[in-house]
């Protein structure tokens with residue numbers, strides 16, 4: 289499965305940046321013009337995805353669609369891709385916190401968009417392609433977030449509710465921190481669905497297949513205590529206040545992002561390779577990444593200081 293996910297991801301990403309990857313997983317005989325599909329996604333407008341890049345090397349990505357509990361519209365999907373591309377090109381970046389505005393995380397895909405697409409007078413093949421693009425966009429960006437191609441240590445700061453695709457988004461981060469009273473819930477079964485943004489495969493890696501099966505087949509509400517027990521969350525923050533919890537998440541992440549960006553990014557790359565690649569390829573990647581830091585400025589500085597580790 290790991291090999292499949294990795295191959296699948298890299299068949300579409302190898303040698304290309306997120307920005308350059310225009311083609312859809314669903315491209316086939318009924319190939320639609322990308323610009324046309326983009327225009328169609330733009331018809332499902334609303335909300336925004338905001339990025340602030342802090343001097344500390346931590347980026348804060350905020351989903352902002354308070355009217356719909358931060359559900360993902362078509363334009364938010366497009367914006368998410370743009371913001372992640374910006375993060376990909378951020379040389380000083382070390383960490384990322386993903387959170388929702390209005391003190392709730394994300395309620396998944398915009399059900400209005402899904403309904404509008406299926407009710408439209410569009411031809412069936414056009415419907416399939418627009419819907420596929422919507423799904424594809426989310427799937428690809430979340431796979432990218434989870435991969436070593438974006439070498440930032442990431443946290444999902446779960447306040448309020450993370451439902452459906454919102455729960456899937458939390459699994460695309462390295463860590464999850466939850467505020468008191470918050471919940472992660474894979475509600476897909478109740479919608480007649482299964483995860484489609486890569487959330488099931490990642491959940492299995494995080495909590496194991498038995499717990500994942502329970503969470504998906506029961507559409508269980510996972511509160512901070514259960515998430516901690518399952519290893520789905522790293523910790524419960526002390527406050528559910530929006531600003532205070534963000535500050536706490538920042539402080540938590542800073543423990544791991546202290547130091548030069550080149551070294552932190554290299555750490556993330558070797559761990560991600562170990563998580564996703566077959567052993568032989570992971571070992572080779574590690575050797576290659578080592579070569580990028582060995583004799584580098586941080587290494588030379590440490591040698592000059594005669595660093596002791598007492």
Ligand SMILES: CCCC(=O)SCCNC(=O)CCNC(=O)[C@H](O)C(C)(C)COP(=O)(O)OP(=O)(O)OC[C@H]1O[C@@H](n2cnc3c(N)ncnc32)[C@H](O)[C@@H]1OP(=O)(O)O
Pocket residue numbers: 355356357359395396397398399400449451452453454475476479481482483484485
């Ligand atoms: C592969 C991806 C699969 C998916 O993501 S499928 C989508 C999964 N998500 C859902 O089914 C969420 C359905 N919504 C809910 O359960 C509840 O609205 C929710 C999030 C628990 C919030 O409950 P409350 O706090 O009582 O607030 P509320 O229901 O009055 O919601 C406020 C307004 O937000 C809307 N909303 C919430 N989630 C939405 C969504 N995903 N798409 C579109 N609209 C959504 C909701 O309809 C309501 O709008 P309005 O005030 O009725 O106009």
